[in-house]
Amino acid sequence: MEKQKVTIYDVAHQAQVSMATVSRVVNGNSNVKPLTRKKVLKVIKDLNYHPNAVARGLASKRTTTVGVITPNVADTYFSELALGIDDIAAMYKYNIILANSDDNSKKEIHVLNTLLTKQVDGIIFMGNEITDALRKKFREAKTPIVLAGSIDSKKTEPSVNIDYRQATKDEVSHLIERGNKHIAFVTGSLDQAINSKHRLLGYQDALKKYQLPYDPKLVFSTDRSYHSGYKLSQRLIKLNVSAAMVSNDELAAGVMNGLTDSGIRIPDQFEIATSDDTKLTKMTRPTMTSITQPLYDIGAVAMRLLTKIMNKDKITNQDVLLPYGLIKRNSTK
């Protein structure tokens, strides 16, 4: 004989109250006489009753679940963001449906659809670019959305980021001040606004500030993987450059190791600066000079912002920019 699931009805019956009262107790509604509450609580415990979140979701139209779209769970950058998201979500009693998009816009739309189908109360989107199709979906879905560590060039959705342009400018300036005149700029796809409209401009800003010429041949666009960086290093060697500004830590590690393995001494013969300050920057040798981003905080603040929106609180600032910094490690002189 299979043990039946115990429902709110069973509790109500056993405690000799109505379902409504049990529901009130379970949901912490204060309109219950202490004695009644106690009685119900006892029955709940005796029967080992656990409310069914699906039924609750259907009845209340709130699932206390948020969707999180990430290009890749195993990417250090995004997984450190996820840590912050998860912590705050747990704090506010939300569960997370994690959906991988593989940084593929078709899949992004697909997973967004299935998240909506699941009636998530809100969505955190991480991704390297927001296509118009996606933005349209965002608008259609009345579901609140916040972008974490991701740029929406049209600024239609709330987001949490750092000022990538300024940070890149600062870091490249640091490289220039150290005497580098020819600095490569290595980044992910330039189809992505975060790279073309922010980082690249920051790089150009720095050059301009020091009256150095901008040479498009020194700009390299590739995917954000270690392997790509490693391969790319060989092209860098052939160029007359003494430093590189890289927009992603795994990519930077690849460039640096590729160079090192080819006998180039970092930082003496070549300097490298990177952008994310993930834990990887401390694990490589030499360690990597980097822009410091509060990754955990970006995730956490994004989630916090989302809870506010879901709660219909007034939002004062849609586009949160968190402070960043620079940390000099051993990949620069």
Added chain:
Amino acid sequence: MEKQKVTIYDVAHQAQVSMATVSRVVNGNSNVKPLTRKKVLKVIKDLNYHPNAVARGLASKRTTTVGVITPNVADTYFSELALGIDDIAAMYKYNIILANSDDNSKKEIHVLNTLLTKQVDGIIFMGNEITDALRKKFREAKTPIVLAGSIDSKKTEPSVNIDYRQATKDEVSHLIERGNKHIAFVTGSLDQAINSKHRLLGYQDALKKYQLPYDPKLVFSTDRSYHSGYKLSQRLIKLNVSAAMVSNDELAAGVMNGLTDSGIRIPDQFEIATSDDTKLTKMTRPTMTSITQPLYDIGAVAMRLLTKIMNKDKITNQDVLLPYGLIKRNSTK
């Protein structure tokens, strides 16, 4: 005027069929006349109808959602497992509710409870140890569970792993054959069966095989973080050891970098072997010799196994052991 959500009723009405028929079409039930199907499909498209997964879950008692419990999303080992889990889940149309346990047994029970509350169809558990309280919960919940890359010392639940003991033995043997007589064994908590009942025994097996004495003073137990490894390296220096077998890649990277930063030359003066073959092993300098675990596959196979159990297919093998290997990189001679 807020646009109303379109329901199955609207579709039925517009297509002049019953809700049952719409339901059949949506669920691919073959008992529908092709013409009717076509008509319904058209209305679905016209109305832009999306079935409500919550209502469906309540009615059908299947949510097509599985819970994934991980100690830490940002840990390289677990996030590479998660990649495999996620891919296969997507393939079988399951969504994933990701729950962080922080490797804390209290939290594990808590998140397990909330996953059950959400009526997940199954659970993938990753964790470094299964407490009795947790095992009890597993049993009580009729929900299918599979362990991925995690040991249940009592073998009550299905699991996917490699043979950690044999793999460790092989790797330590490799170290011994290279002439090391005093080899440290650095691992996570020995309260965890995977370390005490598998890896440590493998280490001892290897020593025995080569008739080397076992010295408990050479066994170090700590948490699985880079930082802990880094600190630990200072204790290693004071000992008469020439090599270390480390049970986790981040930990190993910490040990190695700590040693390197103290002027010890790897592998000439000290050899290190690690256990997980995460991408980190290729990013450190020197690269790390490692047991090779098919991390992605462990996750993928675990998820596949779970789909079978959820589907009530016959399972031939509850405890899957995937093949492992050894790869020699530059942290050993």
Added chain:
DNA sequence: GTGAAAGCGCTAACAG
């Protein structure tokens, strides 16, 4: 092949 109708387990007015 198709429809009618009874829930799934819970919340949310509303009434008292």
Added chain:
DNA sequence: CTGTTAGCGCTTTCAC
């Protein structure tokens, strides 16, 4: 403070 009563949107017998 508590109970009654409709649903929430869908699946699933059971008839026809």
